[in-house]
Amino acid sequence: xxxxxxxxxxxxxxxxxxxxxxxxxxxxxxxxxxxxxxxxxxxxxxxxxxxxxxxxxxxxxxxxx
Amino acid sequence: xxxxxxxxxxxxxxxxxxxxxxxxxxxxxxxxxxxxxxxxxxxxxxxxxxxxxxxxxxxxxxxxxxxxxxxxxxxxxxxxxxxxxxxxxxxxxxxxxxxxxxxxxxxxxxxxxxxxxxxxxxxxxxxxxxxxxxxxxxxxxxxxxxxxxxxxxxxxxxxxxxxxxxxxxxxxxxxxxxxxxxxxxxxxxxxxxxxxxxxxxxxxxxxxxxxxxxxxxxxxxxxxxxxxxxxxxxxxxxxxxxxxxxxxxxxxxxxxxxxxxxxxxxxxxxxxxxxxxxxxxxxxxxxxxxxxxxxxxxxxxxxxxxxxxxxxxxxxxxxxxxxxxxxxxxxxxxxxxxxxxxxxxxxxxxxxxxxxxxxxxxxxxxxxxxxxxxxxxxxxxxxxxxxxxxxxxxxxxxxxxxxxxxxxxxxxxxxxxxxxxxxxxxxxxxxxxxxxxxxxxxxxxxxxxxxxxxxxxxxxxxxxxxxxxxxxxxxxxxxxxxxxxxxxxxxxxxxxxxxxxxxxxxxxxxxxxxxxxxxxxxxxxxxxxxxxxxxxxxxxxxxxxxxxxxxxxxxxxxxxxxxxxxxxxxxxxxxxxxxxxxxxxxxxxxxxxxxxxxxxxxxxxxxxxxxxxxxxxxxxxxxxxxxxxxxxxxxxxxxxxxxxxxxxxxxxxxxxxxxxxxxxxxxxxxxxxxxxxxxxxxxxxxxxxxxxxxxxxxxxxxxxxxxxxxxxxxxxxx
Numbered sequence: 206x207x208x209x210x211x212x213x214x215x216x217x218x219x220x221x222x223x224x225x226x227x228x229x230x231x232x233x234x235x236x237x238x239x240x241x242x243x244x245x246x247x248x249x250x251x252x253x254x255x256x257x258x259x260x261x262x263x264x265x266x267x268x269x270x
Numbered sequence: 271x272x273x274x275x276x277x278x279x280x281x282x283x284x285x286x287x288x289x290x291x292x293x294x295x296x297x298x299x300x301x302x303x304x305x306x307x308x309x310x311x312x313x314x315x316x317x318x319x320x321x322x323x324x325x326x327x328x329x330x331x332x333x334x335x336x337x338x339x340x341x342x343x344x345x346x347x348x349x350x351x352x353x354x355x356x357x358x359x360x361x362x363x364x365x366x367x368x369x370x371x372x373x374x375x376x377x378x379x380x381x382x383x384x385x386x387x388x389x390x391x392x393x394x395x396x397x398x399x400x401x402x403x404x405x406x407x408x409x410x411x412x413x414x415x416x417x418x419x420x421x422x423x424x425x426x427x428x429x430x431x432x433x434x435x436x437x438x439x440x441x442x443x444x445x446x447x448x449x450x451x452x453x454x455x456x457x458x459x460x461x462x463x464x465x466x467x468x469x470x471x472x473x474x475x476x477x478x479x480x481x482x483x484x485x486x487x488x489x490x491x492x493x494x495x496x497x498x499x500x501x502x503x504x505x506x507x508x509x510x511x512x513x514x515x516x517x518x519x520x521x522x523x524x525x526x527x528x529x530x531x532x533x534x535x536x537x538x539x540x541x542x543x544x545x546x547x548x549x550x551x552x553x554x555x556x557x558x559x560x561x562x563x564x565x566x567x568x569x570x571x572x573x574x575x576x577x578x579x580x581x582x583x584x585x586x587x588x589x590x591x592x593x594x595x596x597x598x599x600x601x602x603x604x605x606x607x608x609x610x611x612x613x614x615x616x617x618x619x620x621x622x623x624x625x626x627x628x629x630x631x632x633x634x635x636x637x638x639x640x641x642x643x644x645x646x647x648x649x650x651x652x653x654x655x656x657x658x659x660x661x662x663x664x665x666x667x668x669x670x671x672x673x674x675x676x677x678x679x680x681x682x683x684x685x686x687x688x689x690x691x692x693x694x695x696x697x698x699x700x701x702x703x704x705x706x707x708x709x710x711x712x713x714x715x716x717x718x719x720x721x722x723x724x725x726x727x728x729x730x731x732x733x734x735x736x737x738x739x740x741x742x743x744x745x746x747x748x749x750x751x752x753x754x755x756x757x758x759x760x761x762x763x764x765x766x767x768x769x770x771x772x773x774x775x776x777x778x779x780x781x782x783x784x785x786x787x788x789x790x791x792x793x794x795x796x797x798x799x800x801x802x803x804x805x806x807x808x809x810x811x812x813x814x815x816x817x818x819x820x821x822x823x824x825x826x827x828x829x830x831x832x833x834x835x836x837x838x839x840x841x842x843x844x845x846x847x848x849x850x851x852x853x854x855x856x857x858x859x860x861x862x863x864x865x866x867x868x869x870x871x872x873x874x875x876x877x878x879x880x881x882x883x884x885x886x887x888x889x890x891x892x893x894x895x896x897x898x899x900x901x902x903x904x905x906x907x908x909x910x911x912x913x914x915x916x917x918x919x920x921x922x923x924x925x926x927x928x929x930x931x932x933x934x935x936x937x938x939x940x941x942x943x944x945x946x947x948x949x950x951x952x953x954x955x956x957x958x959x960x961x962x963x964x965x966x967x968x969x970x971x972x973x974x975x976x977x978x979x980x981x982x983x984x985x986x987x988x
Contacts, residue, residue, distance in 0.1 A: 207468070208464060208467075208468035208469075208471050208472055209471065209536075209539060211446065211472070212446075212471060212472060212475045212526075215442055215446060216475075216523050216524065219438070219439060219442060219523055220520060220523065222438065223435070223438075223516075223519055223520065224520075227516055230426075235425060235426060236512055238425070239508045239509040239512065240504075240508060241425075242425050242427055242428075242508060243498070243504035243505045243508035243511075244504045245425075246352075246353060246427055246495070246498065246499075246504075247498060247499065247502060247503070247504060
């Protein structure tokens, strides 16, 4: 049953990987505010009707490259 | 800070939108075809590529990777851009991802019916397509991580975490489960590097997590985005959603062994699987409650809005399936449910209810957003909802009853200590009415889906053209990615945590796969049984035909150590008997009886006639005819290469055996054919039709060999 070293090993690795990400998130303050994000996501398609004159074209250009 | 303007890419969303719909129509149609094969086994008579064993993998792959896969990408491409306030990282990668994935699906739809299969469930695709899958997955990964890096919103909303977990975990699992050695670089055929028990363990570690990370985490991500959007209120508890995510991913990855209870897997691993499976109920139900309570105070909307109705039933189905899952992981319940239709019912609560309805709700909602119009017909969507819901019930409930019925019939003894239903066929004909109801339920569900297709088509027609949307947001305060002048190299790398973790992970994964796997597996020290020998060349060819026809979709090769099974099939299966099985063929469902001890049970003529027309030997059977095996000439031109490949994986074929492989095939085929002459009917009808060259002979040789090595041992000892 040596294969168990592979499956277990990979699983532990995966868990450690996610644990690292979790610590990083906590450290970066991703979870300090546990309310605002849930409301903010409701307002993410307040669309801009008209592009403002100058900068938009430039950005459109870079964005669509 | 000054705001920046940019465009959301809606064109790519539109592509995935229609791909989801088209593959939903195709995948479910194949599912229906398969369901009706249970009732009319021979309605596709004589067409090999439309036989059950080849269509079933096509159905599962189409439903999982084509329908749900495209549905996930659709929701991901729509929501990630908006949550992170940026266009996707690269338009080129987005398009490459889309067209690459569709190419994979088309290749799968061609190769699976042609019989190119590795037989490992939900990983049936052969090696060249596997490589393509990994490449396209990496393309998607780069696109996702790139988008994260250029985001304008610091906080990463919980839905995206579910997408990331999907990306990382599926990549790992897919690679490790599909490690296989091609027979020739020019051919499609390959053999799994793992054998027997080991292969089974890797397969179900993958299989379970395919459900966890392809059918669950992406859908949960979609739930956390589209349910609040459709209800226009925030998720019930954002804090709970974060706890939900982290507990779910940490517990889910350990639950795989519950697919192998009562097999040769070490007990501690089985128990570990059970413990974690039972624990799974907490994160699962935490998520379900969070989803449902998002609608608190909005139930009046649910009454009117079909989209919310779909979401409510989807989340409820998720709750049901994730209650059932832990329960089925208890050994005593598993002993009943395993190998029966109960599991098929359980799975379809998850797929039709949870995945299908989340995606349906999302499609309706996105149709309105993308085409900037109202639904063509809300009434029709309501009809879809009700027909679909009733369809799910008609699909699953009969299968639960069928599962219970069949399991108890299998185990029933009479006072004399013999099986009440000694003939397996009795336990099949008993549940045929349930199969009929299942097919009816499936038809209802499909009808509802087609109504949605029409509705969305009309909605798209009446709406405006899909355009990229202009949005604006302030950029993030940029921390330079470059190394500061006096900064130590490692401090810079630490600052770039994402880069660091990804690099470390990829490095270790590749290292692990390349070095550890062969080292551990080639000389495996599973207790070997001296009398268990590698297959002869002809038997090997027969086994490949068994795989090509997908026999493992209906027949298991794993006799569990229960009195009822030993009584019915013979000595229970030992780990040491499978050491040369690349891949393992234990199966997961007994539509027909177990075959592990079929060798020597019947004579060659029985098998010959049975494959020609199963109803000749077993009146009332639902097994279709496999009569093309009697017409096809056996192609054994690559037998030496096959044996060499297997030898590289640790099967002890000698040089002489490989050199004499072709001669050996011919000699054994002649013997098998000669034995058929015992039956005067055979001599009369096929006596001089060169049967020894046909595929059926190889298959008979394999079937007659199966599970006999141990019996040989016993007689030798006596």
